[in-house]
Amino acid sequence: MQGFTTRPEIRGSFGVATSTHWIASAVGFGILERGGNAFDAAVAAGLVLQVVEPHLNGPAGDLPAIFHSAQSGKTTVLAAQGPAPAGATIDHYRAQGLELIPGSGLLATVIPGAFDGWMLMLRDHGTLSLAQVMEPAISYARDGHPVLPRVAHTIAGLADYFAVEWPSSAATWCPGGVAPAPNENFKNPDLARTYQRLVDLGEASGADRVAQIDAARSAWAEGFVAEAIAQYLKTAKVHDVSEQKNSAVLTAADLAQWRAQYEETLSYEYHGWTVHKTQAWSQGPVLLQSLAILNHFDLAAMDPMGAEFTHTVIEAMKLAYADREAYYGDPDHSAVPMDVLLSDEYNAARAALITDQASLQQRPGRLPGFEHQADAYIARAARDFGVAEAAPQEPTMAHLTEKRGDTVHLDVIDRWGNMVSATPSGGWLQSSPVVPGLGFALNSRAQMFWLEQGLPTSLAPGRRPRTTLTPSLAEKDGTRLVFGTPGGDQQDQWQLIWFLRFVHHGLDLQAGMDAPLFHSMHFQGSFYPRAALPGEMMIEAAYGEAVIADLRQRGHMVTVAEDWTVGRLTAALRHADGSLQAAATPRLMQAYAVGR
Template identity: 80%
Template sequence: MSDFTTRPEIRGTFGVATSTHWIASAVGMSILEKGGNAFDAAVASGLVLQVVEPHLNGPAGDMPAIFYSAKSGKTEVLCAQGVAPAAATIAHYKSQGLALIPGSGLLATVVPGAFDGWMLMLRDHGTMSLREVLEPAIFYARDGHPLLPRVAHTIAGLQAFFEAEWPSSAAVWTPDGKAPEPNALFKNPDLADTYARLIEEGEAAGAERTTQIDAARSAWREGFVAEAIFDYLADACVMDVSDKKHGAVLAPADMKTWRASYEETLSYDYEGWTIHKTHAWSQGPVLLQALAILKGFDLGAMDPMGAEFVHTVTEAMKLAYADREAYYGDPAQSEIPMDVLLSEDYNATRRKLITAEASQAQRPGRVPGFEHLADAYVARAARDFDVGPVAAQEPTMSHLTEKRGDTVHLDVIDRWGNMVSATPSGGWLQSSPVIPGLGFALNSRAQMFWLEEGLPTSLAPGRRPRTTLTPSLAEKNGTQLVFGTPGGDQQDQWQLIWFLRFVHFGMELQQCMDAPLFHTMHFQGSFFPREVRPAEIMLEPNFGEDVIHALRARGHKVIVADPWTVGRLTAALREPDGMLRAAATPRLMQAYAVGR
C-alpha cells in the first residue's frame, strides 16, 4: 500500500473547510477567519455552492446536515427535505398516464427545502448576520465566477431544448443566445438580485439578527419568492422526460406551512466508532446496515485494494441496499423496522448469504410483519417500466455524463469544536425550468416516490421522499470525524469503502481519498428510469488487471471506469487535543480542503 497522495492532508488548529468546489471551501475558510463559527461557514459555503455548481444544487433543492454543537454537546440532524405537495396523489399522477414520476419538469417538484434549512442553521447555531453569509454568494452571482467545464458542457448540450421548451432557462443559462465557454466568467444577475432582496427584506424587519433571518425565511415561503414561483406555475406546462408536457401540483399553502426541522441521529457502533446518520427518509441507514453485516468478517486481514475486499464489501452493500428498497421511507408516515434491520441476529442471518460467488438476485431480508414489502420490492425490481423516451435530464452520478444532475458536499470544523457535514442537492439547472426573475429552478425530488399504494415510498401528500442524500459524523474516544460525498445511490457505497479503509488499515484521510473506489449498480436505482443492473459493479482501473479478472471469475459484471472518475469524497477530523485535519478528492479536479 503506497503512502503517495495527490495532495497534502490539511492540518491545523484554527479551522478547516472542505467541499466539492474550491471557491466554496475558500469562502468557508474566509468566514472562519472573520470570526464566524462552523455553522456560519457552512451556510456561506452552501449558498456559494448553489452559484458555482448550479448543475448539482440550488436554493429550491434539498439539504440534510449532521452537526455537532460544542455549546450543547449534542449531535443532531437538520432536515431540509421538503415534502410532497397536498395535491400530489397517486391518482393524479396516474391520470396523466404515468407509470413513474418523471425525473425532470414540474410534476417532479416537492416543497423547496434547502434555503430554509440553511437559514434555520444560521439562526439557531450561527453568529453572523444574514448579510455577512449571503454576500459571498451575491458576489459570485453578480460579478461572475469561472464556469466549470462540466456546467458549460451541460448547458451546451441542452441549449436547443431550453430554447424550444424552457425559455426561462435559456434566458439565464444561454445569455445573448450563446452557451457559455468552459472556464469563462459566468454571471447570474437574477439570482444575485434574489439574494440581495432577501437581505433587504430581512434588514427592513428590524436590527436583531434572528429577526432578519426569520424575515428572509418568510419572504421565501410566502413573500416575493413564493409569489414569483406561483405566478409562473399558475399556467406553466412544460416538457419533461416523459416526452410530454405537465404542470406542477405544488401550491402556495405547501410552501407557506412547511419548515426545516431538527431530529435525532440514527447511530451504530463499529470497531469502537459510533457512526451517526440520518433516519430512513434518506438512504443513510444503509451504511449502518452494511457495517452490521460486515462486522462478522475479518476485513483487516484482507488487502484493501484486493478482490476479496471488493467482493465482500460489494455483496454486503447489495444486501443492505435491497433492504433500503424494501423497507425505507419517511418514519413520520410509515413504520420502519429499523430496530430489526440493525440488530445482530438479523445481520448474522444476512451475512451468511455472502459466498465466494457474486449474487445475481435481489435479496431483501424477511422482517416479521413486513414480508409483503420484501415481496413487493422483488416484484418491482423485475418489472420493465414503460417510460417512453428517456431524455438527458435524469439525475445520477456526475462522472458518467455532463447532462445529468448530482449533488454537492461540505464539511467544516472550527476552533471551538463545532462541526457540520452537509449534502445539498436538487434544483438542478438541467432538471427543471428557471423561475423567471429568480435565477433558479425548482427541484425534482418527487421522482423518488412510487406510484403504487402501500409502500413506505408510495407517493403521498406531506411525505418526505426517500432520498439518497447522506452526510456522516463518526466519533471515537474524543476524536470526531465528518465526511460525505455526492453520487446518488453511490454516496453510502463510497463513504463505506472510505471509512472501512480508514478504520481497518490505518490509512490517513487523503490516502483514503486517493485509493481506488468501486460501487455496485445491482439494486434498483433511486432515479428515473429506476434501472436494475444485476451483479454489475464499476471500479477504477488502478485496481489492476488481476483484481478485475478475479472479480469477473466470481461472477461480477465489471465495468472499468475512466481513471480518477469514481467518488467525490471530502472529510474533516478533530482530534481530542484540538488538532484538525481535512482532505478532499482529486477526482474531477474541483474539490478542495483548506485550513490552518
C-alpha cells in the same frame, strides 16, 4: 498504510473547510477567519455552491446535514428535505398517463427545502449576520465566477432544448442566446437580486440577527419568492423526460406551511466508532446496515485493494440496499423496522448469505409483518431489469445532455469543535425550468416516489421522498470525523469503502480518497427510469487486471471505469487534542480542502 498522495493532508488547529468546489471551500474558511463559527462557514459555503455548481444543487433543492455543537455537546440532523405537496396524489399522476414520476420538469417538484434549512442552521447556531453570510454568494452571482467546464458543457448540450421548451432557462443560462464557454466569467443577476432582496427585507425587520433571518425565511416561504413561484406555476406546463408537457402540483399554500426542522441521528457502533446518519427518509441507514453485516468479517486481514475485500463489501452492500428498497421511507408516515434491520441477530443471518460467489438475486430480508414490502421490491426489480439507458450510477458521470443533476458536499470544523457535514442537492439547472425573475430552478425529488399503493415510498401528500442524500459524522474517544460525497445511489457505497479503509487499514483522509474506488449497480436505482442491473458493478482500472479478473471469476459483471472517475469524497477530522485534518478528492479537479 500511507504513501504518496495527490495533495497534502491539510492539518492545523484553527479551522478547516472542505467541499466539492475550491471557491466554496475558500469562502467557508474565509468566514472562519472573520470570526464566524463552523455553522456560519457552512451556510456561506453552501450558498456559494448554489452559484458555482448550479448543475448539482440550487436554492430550491434539498438539504440534509449532520452537525455537532461544541456548546451543547449534541450531534443532530438538520432535516431540510421538503415533502410532497398536498396535490401530489397517485391518482393525479396516473391520470396524466404516467407509470413513473418523470425525472425532470415541474411534475417532479416537492416543496423546496435547501434555503430554509440553511437559514435555520444560521439562526440557531451561527453568530454572523444574514448579510455577512450571504454576501459571498451574492457577489459571485452578481459579479461572476469562472464557470466550470462541466457546467458549460451541460448548458451547451441543452441550449437548443432550453430555447424551445424552457425559455426562462435559456434566458438565465444562455444570456444573449449563447452558452458560456468553459472558465468564462459567468453571472446570474436574477439570483443575485433575489438573494440581495432577502437580505434587504431581513435588515428592514430591525437590528436583531434572529429577526432578520426569520424575515428572510418568511419572504422565501410566504413573500416575494413564494409569490413568484406560485404565479409561474399557475399557468406553466412544460416538457419533461416523459416526453409530454406537465404542470406542477406545488402551490403557495404548500410553500407557506412547511419549515425545516431538527431530528435525532440514527447511529451504530462499529469497532469503537459511533457512526451517525439520518433517519430512513434518506438512504443514510444503508451505510449502518452495511457496517452491521461487515462486522461479521475480518476486514482488517484483507487487502483493502484486493478482490476478497471488494467482493465482500459489494455483497454486503447488495443486501443492505435490498433492505433500503423494501423498507425505507419517511418514518413520519410509515413504520420502518430499523431496530430489527440494525440488530446483531438479523445481520449475522445476512452475513451468512455471503459466499465466495456474486449473488445475482435481489435479497431483502423477510421481516414479520413486512413480507409484502419485500415481495413488492423483488417484483419491481424483476420488472425493471435493464430498463432504458440508465445504469444507476452517479448522474454527473452520465451523458451531459441528460436532464438530471447530482449533488455537492461540504465539511467544516472550527477551533471550538463545532462541525458540520452537509450534502445539498436538487434544483439542478438541467432538470427543471428557471422560475422567471428568481434565477433558480425548482427541484425534481418527487421522482423517488413510486406510483403504487402500500409502499413506504408510495407518493402521498406530506410524505418526504426517500432521498439518496446522506452526510456522515463518526466519533470515537473524543475524536470526531465528518465526511460525505455526491453520487446518488453511490454516496453510501463510496463513503463505506473509504471509512472501512480508514478504520481497518490506517489510510489517512487524503490517502483514502486517492485510493481507487468501486460500487455496485445491482439494486434498483433511485432516479428515473429506476433501472435494476443485477450483478453489475463498476471499478476503477487502477485496481489492476488481476483483481478485475478475480472479481469476474466470482461472477461479478464488471465495468471498468477510467482512473479518477469514481467518487467525490471530502472529509474533516478533529482529534481529541483539538488538532484538525481535512482532505478532498482529486477527481474532477475541483474539490479542495483549506485550513490552518
